[in-house]
Amino acid sequence: MAAKTYGYAESSVDMDALRAYAAMDIIVEDMAERGQYQILRRFLREGDTLIVAHWSALGDSALAIGAELDSLQAEHIRLRILDLPITLQDLDEVSAVVVFQTLKEILLVLQQRQDNLQTLHRIRQQEGIQAAKNAGRQFGRPAIGYPKGxxxxxxxxxxxxxxxxxxxxxxxxxxxxxxxxxxxxxxx
Known part of the structure; x- marks a missing residue:
């Protein structure tokens, strides 16, 4: 059976980018639930190529994306990510493994940075709230007083x-x- 090329897009902009990049057998567009992506994954076979516009199309977190990269590699499915030009080159299997392993490491670093920024944001937010309370600022709707009578x-x-x-x-x-x-x- 001949290898096929599939595209997966999460928006019409991504779909246009995929069509501009290459002719594909199937292009699937989806929204946030990734239901269509899961259906597309059932069709992918060894030797097929999956093209996505962004690596975020593969999952919602670094762990999910890393697991998807591992799964695609284990099934010998080539992955092309339009945002990452190195993935668009024809790489031998060893080079592809090195590139995607490096990509997973980068994802983990980015995820850790994002987690650290969120933690710092929560800490600063709590400090600001505490400072406002210490200054006498009331939060929320004022309590209603007892009516006349x-x-x-x-x-x-x-x-x-x-x-x-x-x-x-x-x-x-x-x-x-x-x-x-x-x-x-x-x-x-």
Missing amino acids: WKRIFGRYQAKEIRALEASNELKISRATFYRLVKRYRQG
Whole structure:
């Protein structure tokens, strides 16, 4: 069976780039779920070529992309990534293994850097929030005060002269707000 060339695109821009690069037997376009990619993977056979626009088309994380690279290599499927010109060259099997191993290492470094940046961002965000709290800044919506006539109507509600709906209507607040105020009033 003759080897085929498949393209996988996640957007119409990627699809145009794939069509401009080479003639392919099949081009599949997908959205974030990668459902079409999983179907395409079932069709790929030894000796076939898969062309993608970006390495992110292979997975959502460095580990997922690395696992996909390993899987493609194990199945002897050639991979071309338009963003990485070295992958577009006709490499022998040993060179291809070295290139993709290097690519996996680069992915891990990039993933670690991204994780470190996210951690640093969370730390700085928490420091900023703490500094604002220390300066007296209040966060969130301000608590509602007790409406006029609260004690009288609450007393009637507690004595079971009126129900919560009637009490909330008299106070001109929602029933949920009435229950929140009852809870707060009883606690403190």
